[in-house]
Amino acid sequence: MVDVSGDLVASATDNFVEVRSISTGRAVRESVLATETVISVCFAHDGRSLWIGTVEGSLQQYDVSPLRENAAKWVKLPVLGYRPDAHEAPVILIQRLRDGEMLTMDESGRLVIWQADANKGLPASLHSHSRTLSIPPRPCWSAILYGQLCAGWSPQSEGGSPATGSVRTFDIAGKVAVEHPAGATEWPLDKLGAISAGCAVPLHPGWVFLGHSSGHVSVWSTEKKAMLDVKRISGNKITAMVGPSRHLWVGDASGLVEVIDVFSPRNWRVLKRFEAHPGAITKMGVDAQTLWLFKEAPLKVPTYRRHHCASGLSVGTYCQDCASGMAFFVMIGSVSRALRAPCRWTNHGTPLAEALDDELPSYSDRSELKLGVFTWNVDGQPPDLLQSNAANREVLSAFVRSLDAPDMLVFNLQEVIDLSDLTLAARTFLFATKSHDVTGRYRHWRRTLLDAIASALPSGVPFRYTECKLVGLYQFVWWRTDTGYAISALDSAAFKAGFGETYGNKGCCATAITVDDTSFAFVDAHLTAGEGRQAARTLELTRYFDANPVFRRKATADGIGFRRGGDGTRLLDMETVFFCGDLNFRVNLPRAEVLRTLATSPHAVSDLLPHDELTALKHDDPSFRLRDFREAKIDFEPTYKYDHFSTRYDTSEKQRIPSWCDRVLWHNDKEDDVRCLFYRRYEADMSDHRPVGAAFVVRAYKINRLKQQEAHRNVLREWTNMEEGLILTARGYYPPLS
Numbered sequence: 054m055v056d057v058s059g060d061l062v063a064s065a066t067d068n069f070v071e072v073r074s075i076s077t078g079r080a081v082r083e084s085v086l087a088t089e090t091v092i093s094v095c096f097a098h099d100g101r102s103l104w105i106g107t108v109e110g111s112l113q114q115y116d117v118s119p120l121r122e123n124a125a126k127w128v129k130l131p132v133l134g135y136r137p138d139a140h141e142a143p144v145i146l147i148q149r150l151r152d153g154e155m156l157t158m159d160e161s162g163r164l165v166i167w168q169a170d171a172n173k174g175l176p177a178s179l180h181s182h183s184r185t186l187s188i189p190p191r192p193c194w195s196a197i198l199y200g201q202l203c204a205g206w207s208p209q210s211e212g213g214s215p216a217t218g219s220v221r222t223f224d225i226a227g228k229v230a231v232e233h234p235a236g237a238t239e240w241p242l243d244k245l246g247a248i249s250a251g252c253a254v255p256l257h258p259g260w261v262f263l264g265h266s267s268g269h270v271s272v273w274s275t276e277k278k279a280m281l282d283v284k285r286i287s288g289n290k291i292t293a294m295v296g297p298s299r300h301l302w303v304g305d306a307s308g309l310v311e312v313i314d315v316f317s318p319r320n321w322r323v324l325k326r327f328e329a330h331p332g333a334i335t336k337m338g339v340d341a342q343t344l345w346l347f348k349e350a351p352l353k354v355p356t357y358r359r360h361h362c363a364s365g366l367s368v369g370t371y372c373q374d375c376a377s378g379m380a381f382f383v384m385i386g387s388v389s390r391a392l393r394a395p396c397r398w399t400n401h402g403t404p405l406a407e408a409l410d411d412e413l414p415s416y417s418d419r420s421e422l423k424l425g426v427f428t429w430n431v432d433g434q435p436p437d438l439l440q441s442n443a444a445n446r447e448v449l450s451a452f453v454r455s456l457d458a459p460d461m462l463v464f465n466l467q468e469v470i471d472l473s474d475l476t477l478a479a480r481t482f483l484f485a486t487k488s489h490d491v492t493g494r495y496r497h498w499r500r501t502l503l504d505a506i507a508s509a510l511p512s513g514v515p516f517r518y519t520e521c522k523l524v525g526l527y528q529f530v531w532w533r534t535d536t537g538y539a540i541s542a543l544d545s546a547a548f549k550a551g552f553g554e555t556y557g558n559k560g561c562c563a564t565a566i567t568v569d570d571t572s573f574a575f576v577d578a579h580l581t582a583g584e585g586r587q588a589a590r591t592l593e594l595t596r597y598f599d600a601n602p603v604f605r606r607k608a609t610a611d612g613i614g615f616r617r618g619g620d621g622t623r624l625l626d627m628e629t630v631f632f633c634g635d636l637n638f639r640v641n642l643p644r645a646e647v648l649r650t651l652a653t654s655p656h657a658v659s660d661l662l663p664h665d666e667l668t669a670l671k672h673d674d675p676s677f678r679l680r681d682f683r684e685a686k687i688d689f690e691p692t693y694k695y696d697h698f699s700t701r702y703d704t705s706e707k708q709r710i711p712s713w714c715d716r717v718l719w720h721n722d723k724e725d726d727v728r729c730l731f732y733r734r735y736e737a738d739m740s741d742h743r744p745v746g747a748a749f750v751v752r753a754y755k756i757n758r759l760k761q762q763e764a765h766r767n768v769l770r771e772w773t774n775m776e777e778g779l780i781l782t783a784r785g786y787y788p789p790l791s
Contacts, residue, residue: 054066054091054092054093054094054335054336055094055335055336055338056094056095056096056103056338057096057338057340058096058100058340059100059121059340060074060075060076060121061073061074061075061096061100061117061120061121062075063094063096063103063117064094065091065092065093065094065105066091067090067091068089068090068091069082069091070082070091070094070103070105070115072103072115072117072120072130074120074121079120081117081120081129081130089107089108089109089111090107090108090109091105091106091107092106092107092108092143092144092145093105093106093144093145093146093147094106094147095147095148095149095155096117096149097114097149097155097176097177097178098149098153098155098169098176098177099176100117100121101116101117101118101121102114102115102116102117102118102133102178103115103117103130104147104155104157104179105147106140106143106144106145106146106147106157106159107143107144108143108144109137109143110137110138110139110140110141110142110143110144110159111135111136111137111138111139111140111144112134112135112136112139112140112144112147112157112179113132113134113135113136113179114132114133114134114135114178114179115130115131115132115133116130116131116132116133117130119131133178133179134178134179134180135179136179139157139165139179140157140159140161140163140165141159141161141163142159142160142161142163143159143160144157144158144159145158145159145160145192145195146158146195146196148196148197150166150197151200152169152171153169153171153175153176153177154166154167154168154169154177155167155176155177156197156202156225158195158202160190160191161187161190161191162187162188162189162190162191162192163185163186163187164185164186164187164188164202164225165183165184165185166183166184166185166186166225167179167181167182167183168181168182168183168184169181184228186223186225186228186229188202188204188221188223189204189206189221191206192204192205192206193205193206193207193247193248193249194247194248194249194250194251194263196251196252198222198251198252198253198261199253199258199259199275200226201222201223201224201225201275202222202223202225203220203221203222203223203251203261204220204221204222204223205219205220205221205247205248205251205263206219206220206221207247207248220248220261220263220273222275245265245267245269245271245283246265246266246267246269246290247265247266248263248264248265249264249265249266249290249291249292250263250264250291250292250293250294250303250304251263251264251294252294252295252296252301253296253786254296254298254299254300254301254315255296255297255298255299255782255783255785255786255787256296256298256299256779256782257315259274259275259276260272260273260274260275260281260315261273261274261275262294262296262301262315264286264291264292264293264294264303265290265291266290266291267285267290268285268286268287268288268289268290268291268305269283269284269285269286269291270283270284270286270291270294270301270303271283272315284321284674285673285674285676286303286305286311286313286676287303287305287307287309287311287676288588288592289305289306289307289309290305290306290333291303291304291305292304292305292306292333292334292335293334293335293336293337294337295337295338295339297339297783298779298780298782298783299314299779299782300312300313300314300315300324301313301314301315302337304329304333304334304337305333305334306333306334307328307333308328308329308330308331308332308333308334309326309327309328309329309334310326310327310328310329310334310337311323311325311326311676312324312325312326322681323676323680323681326599326676327599328599339783339787344780344783344784344787406617407617408768408771408772409761409764409765409768410616410617410722412764412767412768413723413754413756414754415760415764416756416757416760416761416763416764417570417754417755417756417757417760417761418754418755418757419752419753419754419755420538420569420752420753420755421750421751421752421753422460422461422536422538422568422750422751422753423456423457423458423459423460423461423730423748423749423750424459424460424461424462424463424748424749424750424751425452425453425456425459425461425462425463425746425747425748425749426463426465426575426631426633426717426746426747426748426749427449427452427462427463427464427465427744427745427746427747428465428466428467428577428633428634428635428715428716428717428744428745428746429464429465429466429467429715429737429740429742429744429745430466430467430468430579430634430635430693430714430715430740430741430742431466431467431468431469431739431740431742432468432697432739432740432741432742433468433469433470433471434739434740435494435497436497436498436500436501438739439501439737439739441698441739442698442738444735444736444737444738445737445738445739448735448736448737448744449464449501449502449505449506450505450506450508450509451509451735452735452744452746453505453506453509453510454509455731455746455748456730456748458510459533459748460532460533460536460538461530461531461532461533461540461566462506462530462531462532463528463529463530463531463564463575463631464502464527464528464529464530464531465527465528465562465575465577465633465634466498466526466527466528466529466577467525467526467577467579467634467635468525468579468635469494469495469498469522469525469526469527470494470524470525495520495522495527498527498529499520499529502529502531503518503531506531514533514535515533515534515535516531516532516533516534517531517532517534517540518530518531518532519542519545519564520545521545521546521547521562521563521564521577522547522562523547523548523549523560523561523562524549524560525559525579526547526560526561526562526577526579526634527562527577528545528562528563528564528575528577530542530564530566530575532566538568538569538753539567539568539569540566540567540568541566541567542564542565542566543565543566543567543572543604543621544564544565544604544605545562545563545564545565545604546562546563546603546604547560547561547562547563548560548561548563548596548597548600559579559580559581559582559593560578560579561576561577561578561579561597561634562576562577563575563576563577563597563603563604563624565604565621565627567614568753569753569754569755570614570753570754570755570756571614571628571629571752571753571754572614572615572616572621572626572627572628572629573627573628573629573630573631573751574624574627574629574630574631575630575631575633576597576624576630576631576632576633576634577633577634578597578632578633578634578635578636579634579635579637580593580594580634580635580636580637580638581593581637582637583637584639584709584710586637587638587639587666587670590636590637590638590666591670591674591677591678594677594678594679595678597624597678598623598624598625598678599678600623600624601622601623602622602623603622603623603624604621604622604623605622606620606621606622614628615627615628616628616722617722625720628721628722628726629719629720629721629726629727629751630682630719630720630721631717631718631719632679632682632717632718632719632720633715633716633717633718633745634715634716635693635714635715635742636667636714636715636716637714638665638666638667638670638712638713638714638716639665639666639710639712639714640661640664640665640666640691640710640711640712640713641664641665641666641669642661642664642710643710644708644709644710644711647661647691647710647711648702648711651690651691651711657690658687658688658689658690661691662687662713665712665713667679667713667716679718681720682718682719682720683718683719683720683727684716684717684718684719684732685717685729685731685732685747686732687713687732688732689733689734689745690711690734691711691712691713691714692712692713692714692715692734692742692743692744692745693709693711693712693713693714693715693741693742693743694709694711694712694714694741694742695738695740695741695742695743696741697738697739697740697741698738698739699738700738703741714742715734715742715743715744715745716745717732717745717746717747719749723752725752726751726752727749727750727751727752728749728750728751729747729748729749730747730748730749730750731746731747731748732745732746732747733745733746733747734746
């Protein structure tokens with residue numbers, strides 16, 4: 054029940070409608086007939102009048118020009134028209150059509166198209182001539198897409214298939230709503246749930262994007278009359294969608310908005326996600342007035358400002374599409390406080406920043422350094438047990454030697470303290486700080502790691518290190534200081550999980566490092582354990598990657614050293630992110646089958662990996678936060694769970710399924726900037742996990758400021774031309790206001 058037109062936002066609840074000026078905050082609240090409840094609103098083509106529809110089937114038209122012309126004063130909105138007999142059922146849709154026409158539709162499937170007066174140059178009104186059409190009753194969703202009426206029915210409604218529901222398109226240009234072509238546009242929606250939102254993306258003519266109550270988004274072709282693909286975007290109901298020009302914006306019942314580059318039916322890339330509101334997103338839409346006035350009146354996005362809305366009407370947030378620069382809005386319903394603000398990320402992740410990143414080699418000098426990343430869940434075992442046998446004693450130094458003169462080493466340990474020792478864990482939880490180790494266990498591991506590095510490298514190598522710790526987690530980052538690189542630790546952070554996110558027996562540690570003008574983040578994670586807990590692990594990843602801020606903001610000019618124009622406060626602001634640890638993703642097969650495959654198949658690893666949760670999520674779930682991360686080929690057997698000091702998989706009462714819990718992944722937009730030399734497990738057996746190590750060659754860039762300024766001017770010139778093309782594409786889809 055929300056619409057926007059330039060400076061005005063209209064919203065409705067119960068029997069009240071409110072029109073608010075975005076620039077001044079002034080609002081006019083009008084009462085419809087006391088017995089009628091408003092359920093639909095829409096501005097007319099000229100933006101000077103507002104149409105409203107009610108549950109009772111009546112239509113009203115208000116003149117909003119007084120508020121538009123003098124938004125600083127309180128005004129009364131004149132009623133231009135009232136049609137109590139327009140419909141006999143609730144008016145569920147009011148939408149502008151081309152050529153000045155307006156469409157209204159009620160729950161019974163009755164459509165009324167109100168015609169414009171072409172001779173007088175007047176848009177449609179409630180006094181205009183009209184024509185009536187009909188479609189099957191009670192659609193659960195409907196919209197005008199590509200000049201046709203698209204509507205969806207759930208299995209329980211009369212217009213849908215009894216088993217699966219359906220989507221159907223109708224040509225409404227004539228005197229009868231004709232399915233086009235007859236009978237060929239009914240698309241079944243098996244297992245996707247009811248349609249709850251839908252839109253088109255102008256860059257992809259003929260594609261229809263539908264959101265479902267199950268959290269899926271399906272893509273349909275109006276030409277092929279078939280579904281192109283379906284993807285699970287959210288764990289919540291999809292409640293709103295819009296396609297400003299190139300990207301698909303999706304809002305869900307939790308208030309989360311995701312921006313997706315849908316450059317092909319199957320290959321989607323989540324560009325941004327943010328929590329727009331604490332409640333469900335009820336509507337998103339393009340402000341066509343600013344779209345068509347783009348050149349004459351450059352778009353202005355309001356600054357952050359809070360104000361109270363006594364009526365409790367729907368309120369929203371203005372945003373800009375990062376592809377086209379067009380303004381549009383995100384709305385929620387029934388809140389007492391209204392937030393008018395631009396999306397916080399509009400200056401980050403813009404095409405200009407992305408294009409400038411792509412040109413990085415042209416204005417910088419690059420060099421390479423050798424990096425080692427090691428992860429091990431030590432199961433609470435003290436470092437003294439490393440002396441128990443040769444495999445344990447040599448594991449750390451063997452890893453360092455295998456890198457052959459590394460420039461940087463990152464050790465990521467989990468369960469450094471025995472989490473089953475409640476006294477020890479409580480002392481760490483209550484009294485440990487970044488500088489104070491109450492148990493001595495972290496200090497012991499630090500000495501052990503420094504001794505192992507010293508034994509594997511020539512004597513006298515100058516170095517520095519930084520560390521980050523949480524209850525049970527310990528991250529140690531070491532680097533040489535004689536390499537000629539300017540290396541510094543920016544910040545570290547920790548996220549607690551377990552026992553309501555307060556204890557920290559699970560969670561992650563993260564350290565941000567810069568090498569010359571290149572930024573790195575290293576994450577040591579210990580996700581929720583247990584078979585069948587995939588959803589909990591996925592939720593924790595969402596929390597880590599969506600958190601803002603993670604790191605403290607740094608005074609870095611023009612975002613240099615950070616990704617896509619970011620400011621260095623989020624994990625993915627870093628140009629390269631290494632994410633590793635005990636991720637606890639399991640193999641979804643019976644234990645007996647896994648053991649039999651390991652014992653008998655010459656291709657056991659390749660046979661089992663398709664059933665690995667992490668592998669499947671990366672392939673199937675576009676909202677999975679590690680989807681765009683890469684991992685070297687796994688050619689080693691599962692690393693969990695072993696009996697201590699044994700080569701036997703778990704023989705305890707719980708009989709865990711052997712799984713690849715311990716992983717090293719990385720993310721970088723430039724594929725050639727990270728090259729993996731090896732990815733292997735080690736056979737130290739003092740824990741129930743086998744350690745995993747990986748070696749990389751990573752690139753670091755040192756920026757030439759003068760060349761960067763020249764590159765920025767060139768990119769800006771090219772983007773200006775591309776922007777004009779995107780605006781024209783969008784204008785071809787969204788009707789202009791008169």
